[in-house]
Amino acid sequence: MAKLNGKGFKVVKRLVNPNNGLSIAIRSDGIILRKTFNGWKRYLKIKDGVSIETVIQKLYSKGYIDGVAPEFSTLMKWQNEGIARTPDGCRVEPDGICQHGYKSWLLIYGLL
Incomplete structure (x- = not known):
């Protein structure tokens, strides 16, 4: 480390x-x-x-x-809550893309 x-x-x-x-x-x-x-x-x-x-x-x-990517535990929490964030901080659905064109972190990491 x-x-x-x-x-x-x-x-x-x-x-x-x-x-x-x-x-x-x-x-x-x-x-x-x-x-x-x-x-x-x-x-x-x-x-x-x-x-x-x-x-x-x-x-x-x-x-x-x-910025920096979220922790794995945060990604799992978002998936369970049905809400996620994008790299620029927008809130979207877990499989969503924000108005600025960024995918949710869950999509980026292929967790959906």
Whole structure:
């Protein structure tokens, strides 16, 4: 398990891909972590000479948005309640798509 924050580093940005649900955290030490159902794991290391800001802008251009995917327990709760959220925070039916075009997290993860 990788730490989000620790001695000498901290998370500077959390992003999520609304198409596949991949959540990443970019740390100040240039390590990029990805969220799994078991916690955060090391995913990538930013190359020397490339700024964190450049990486963030590139991820925005690839469709990533600010935020992080919900926990599995939250997804199950939404499924039982018959209401869900989308990556941009809209409330929709579990199999719904919001007015901004984002699918519910339950659809993204194929839980329906």
